[in-house]
Every structure is written in structure tokens, then in C-alpha cells.
Amino acid sequence: MAENPFRIHGLVAGEFFTDRVAELTRIRDALRRPASKLLVYGYRRMGKSSALALAVDQVNRQRGHAFVADLSTASTVADVSTRILQGAAAALGKRWKNVAADLASRLQATVSLTHDRASGLLLPSISLQLRRAHLADQRATLGSVLDAVNDLARDRGATIGLVLDEFQDIARFGGEDAEWHLRGIIQRHDHVSYVLAGSKPHLIRRMIEPGRAFYDMLDVLYFGPIDPGYFASWIEQRMRGAGVTCEGVGARIMEIAGPRTRDITQVARTCFDRTTAAGKAVAGDADLAFADGVAERDDAFADFWQQLTPHQQNVLRALAVAGEGLTAAETSGRFGLASSSAVSQALAALVDAGRLVREERGARYEFDSPFLRGWVVSRALLDIGIALPVTYRVPAVSAGAPAAALPRRATEASV
Ligand SMILES: Nc1ncnc2c1ncn2[C@@H]1O[C@H](COP(=O)(O)OP(=O)(O)OP(=O)(O)O)[C@@H](O)[C@H]1O
Ligand SMILES: [Mg+2]
Numbered sequence: 081m082a083e084n085p086f087r088i089h090g091l092v093a094g095e096f097f098t099d100r101v102a103e104l105t106r107i108r109d110a111l112r113r114p115a116s117k118l119l120v121y122g123y124r125r126m127g128k129s130s131a132l133a134l135a136v137d138q139v140n141r142q143r144g145h146a147f148v149a150d151l152s153t154a155s156t157v158a159d160v161s162t163r164i165l166q167g168a169a170a171a172l173g174k175r176w177k178n179v180a181a182d183l184a185s186r187l188q189a190t191v192s193l194t195h196d197r198a199s200g201l202l203l204p205s206i207s208l209q210l211r212r213a214h215l216a217d218q219r220a221t222l223g224s225v226l227d228a229v230n231d232l233a234r235d236r237g238a239t240i241g242l243v244l245d246e247f248q249d250i251a252r253f254g255g256e257d258a259e260w261h262l263r264g265i266i267q268r269h270d271h272v273s274y275v276l277a278g279s280k281p282h283l284i285r286r287m288i289e290p291g292r293a294f295y296d297m298l299d300v301l302y303f304g305p306i307d308p309g310y311f312a313s314w315i316e317q318r319m320r321g322a323g324v325t326c327e328g329v330g331a332r333i334m335e336i337a338g339p340r341t342r343d344i345t346q347v348a349r350t351c352f353d354r355t356t357a358a359g360k361a362v363a364g365d366a367d368l369a370f371a372d373g374v375a376e377r378d379d380a381f382a383d384f385w386q387q388l389t390p391h392q393q394n395v396l397r398a399l400a401v402a403g404e405g406l407t408a409a410e411t412s413g414r415f416g417l418a419s420s421s422a423v424s425q426a427l428a429a430l431v432d433a434g435r436l437v438r439e440e441r442g443a444r445y446e447f448d449s450p451f452l453r454g455w456v457v458s459r460a461l462l463d464i465g466i467a468l469p470v471t472y473r474v475p476a477v478s479a480g481a482p483a484a485a486l487p488r489r490a491t492e493a494s495v
Contacts, residue, residue, distance in 0.1 A: 081357075104138070107243075110241070111136065116299070117273070118299045119300045121303060122281065126279070126305065132148060136243060144239070145239065145240045147241075148167055157221075158211040158213070165180075165225060166203050170199060180202040206225075227265070304339075319351075329351060336450070370451075374470055397461055400460075402474065403444075
């Protein structure tokens with residue numbers, strides 16, 4: 081049987097990666113230009129980290145110098161420093177001699193060097209004791225680590241491009257203070273170019289508001305969806321290349337999987353598995369693949385649902401069916417919603433928990449995951465007598481057009 085032409089785990093590259101030409105160009109340019117500062121932000125699972133990794137790779141292959149440090153798992157500021165040192169040593173060590181030792185010698189902090197068998201390189205890490213030191217000391221070390229990278233670049237007559245992926249997580253270590261601290265460091269560096277990337281738009285938009293640390297400091301690249309028409313035909317082309325003919329399946333995947341690259345790729349991947357034996361995929365296979373995606377997560381979603389208050393559950397039901405206007409009398413009566421301030425509170429809590437997102441403009445909320453929306457639609461609406469297909473999506477309302485009529489109760493709905 082042919083190998084599945086779609087990958088959904090980890091970063092994608094090579095034939096599994098498509099499009100993003102404009103984004104790659106912007107990121108590569110920023111990584112090469114001394115002292116530039118670019119913010120790359122967008123919703124989760126859009127494909128940011130894959131694009132960043134590819135841009136870094138391209139810069140390094142064209143004789144530039146760049147690396148990524150992922151801050152998302154760091155538990156302390158000391159961990160952030162270690163990530164940066166390791167990223168620098170692993171990427172730059174391939175071209176320059178003694179990078180790890182050079183960086184270590186520039187630092188006040190205690191650094192240990194371990195031999196990495198896979199790459200044959202020495203990788204530096206900050207002494208574990210620093211993890212328990214005062215925040216101020218940990219920050220001073222982060223400052224000196226980034227200074228060391230800048231000095232290394234200056235002494236070798238190069239620019240080093242540094243991607244800090246999930247940089248907004250720095251705020252976990254001291255909130256706004258941490259942001260100002262990072263700003264203070266990066267603005268003094270002429271030989272490092274920074275790409276700050278993140279996937280929590282509601283936090284990031286606040287970080288760049290007037291009066292906040294990153295206001296007016298960063299060029300901004302919003303990382304949005306891949307063009308649906310293009311993506312649909314790429315999916316079909318990949319499927320055909322692996323022996324499955326397609327009839328309307330790409331377009332249908334785009335309709336039901338939402339805008340996030342990974343969700344789309346996941347439906348395509350399952351769709352391929354379902355159809356490879358028959359060698360033919362039709363639009364309905366996309367629906368079945370989407371239903372599989374919901375079913376696979378049933379345990380996790382049921383656990384999550386149990387932890388919600390009844391009111392939060394009702395807010396999710398209302399959102400799945402009505403989309404907006406949750407405070408309108410009809411909606412609130414139908415779904416048992418409390419006062420509009422209670423609705424706002426529930427929405428805000430669900431945004432903070434990463435389950436909902438608030439759209440860029442206006443006050444529209446949407447499920448972060450189309451699979452969670454599908455779960456609510458197919459499992460939790462039955463409690464209130466509404467039956468809708470798992471792929472049900474609130475029809476998009478164009479500006480000025482009247483809101484679409486709400487689906488009726490199960491007995492009245494023709495589904
Ligand atoms: N350019 C692309 N072409 C094809 N598939 C892609 C592309 N970019 C991302 N994907 C799909 O999306 C998945 C997630 O990609 P990636 O981890 O780069 O996204 P991300 O935006 O960094 O996500 P997160 O918010 O989880 O950090 C990949 O495993 C792949 O399935
Ligand atoms: Mg990522």
C-alpha cells in the first residue's frame with residue numbers, strides 16, 4: 081500500500097510541506113538583516129514552526145547563520161537560556177569551530193558542556209542550580225547569553241538570526257516585567273536579528289499595544305491560513321500521486337476542517353487511509369474522516385466537558401449552533417444562558433483555556449478545534465433535543481446580511 085502523503089506529527093518539510101512562499105521570504109529576509117526584529121504570530125496549528133524551521137534551514141544553506149530556540153516547554157528563565165545556548169551550538173557548531181566553548185567562555189554563569197552523540201557536537205547548558213536562583217539572577221544570565229550570541233556574531237563578522245518560538249511564554253516568568261526585560265536585551269543587539277514567534281494571538285496583540293513592551297518595536301507578519309483553493313488542489317494532487325483518484329474531496333475538506341493547516345492535513349490524512357484500498361475518494365469520505373477525528377478525541381473531550389460548569393457547557397452549545405449573538409434573548413432562552421456578563425466571563429475563561437479563540441476583529445468567538453466543535457454538535461446537543469450532523473458549521477454571516485435562521489429542534493430539523 082502507498083505511504084500516506086500527509087504528515088501530522090511534528091514539523092513538516094520536503095514534499096510534505098507546501099506553499100508559504102511569501103512567509104518564508106519575509107522570515108528569511110528578517111533572519112539575514114542585522115538588528116531586524118520581526119514578530120510572526122497566528123493561531124495554533126497554522127504551520128508556523130514548520131515554516132520557521134524551513135526558513136532557518138534555507139538561511140543556513142545559503143551560507144547565513146540562524147537557529148531556533150523553542151520556549152514553550154521552559155519551566156524557568158534558566159531553561160530559556162539553556163535552550164538558546166543549545167540551539168546556537170547545534171546550528172552554528174556545524175559551520176564554526178568551538179561554538180559551545182566560545183559561548184561558555186563569554187558567560188559569567190556556570191555552563192556545563194555535554195557531548196551530543198547524534199551530532200558529535202558539544203552542547204552547553206546552564207548550571208541546574210540557576211533554576212532555583214532569584215528571578216533577577218536568572219534574568220541577568222539570559223541577558224548575558226543573548227549578549228554572548230551577539231558578541232559571537234560580531235567577532236565572526238556575521239549576523240545571527242535567532243527565532244524565539246512561543247516567545248510569549250516568557251511572560252509566564254514575571255508577566256509584563258519579563259516582556260520589558262526581553263525588549264531591553266534585544267534592542268541593544270546589532271549583530272543578532274530576532275524573529276519572535278507565537279501562537280497566542282490574544283496575548284500577543286496585547287504585548288504590542290501602546291504602552292506595552294513590544295509596542296512599535298517589531299515588524300509584524302500575521303501567519304494566516306493557506307489559500308483554500310490552492311490547498312484543496314494540493315491535497316488532491318498528493319492523493320492522486322499516491323494512487324487515489326479524487327472527486328470534490330479537497331474542496332469538501334476545506335469546508336469542514338476549518339482554517340488551521342494541521343486540522344486540514346489531519347482530515348486529509350485520515351481520508352487517504354480510508355480510501356486507499358478502493359483507490360477513489362469522494363466528498364462524503366471527507367465527512368467520514370472528520371467524524372473519525374472527533375471520535376478519536378472522544379475521551380479527551382468528554383473529560384474536558386465534565387470539568388466545565390453547566391453554564392460553560394451551555395455557552396459552548398450555543399456557540400456551536402448560533403455562532404454569535406449569544407446574548408440575544410432567543411439564543412439565551414434556548415440554551416439556558418445567564419446574564420450577558422456571565423456569558424462574557426464564560427467566553428473569556430474558555431479563551432484563556434485555549435478552547436475558544438476570539439477573532440481578530442469584532443467580538444466573534446470560534447472553537448479553537450473544529451473537532452471539539454464537532455464533538456459538541458454531535459454529542460452534547462442531544463441533551464437539549466437538537467440533532468445536527470457532526471460537520472455542522474454555523475453559516476458565515478457576511479457584513480450587513482441578516483443572521484442565518486437558527487436550526488430548529490431535532491423534530492423540525494431536516495438533517
Ligand atoms: N506548509 C505546510 N504544508 C503542509 N502541511 C503543513 C504545513 N504547515 C503545517 N502543516 C501541518 O500542520 C502541522 C503543524 O505544523 P506546525 O507545528 O509547524 O504548526 P504550528 O503553527 O507551529 O503549531 P503549534 O501552534 O502547535 O505550535 C504539521 O505537522 C503538518 O501536518
Ligand atoms: Mg509551533
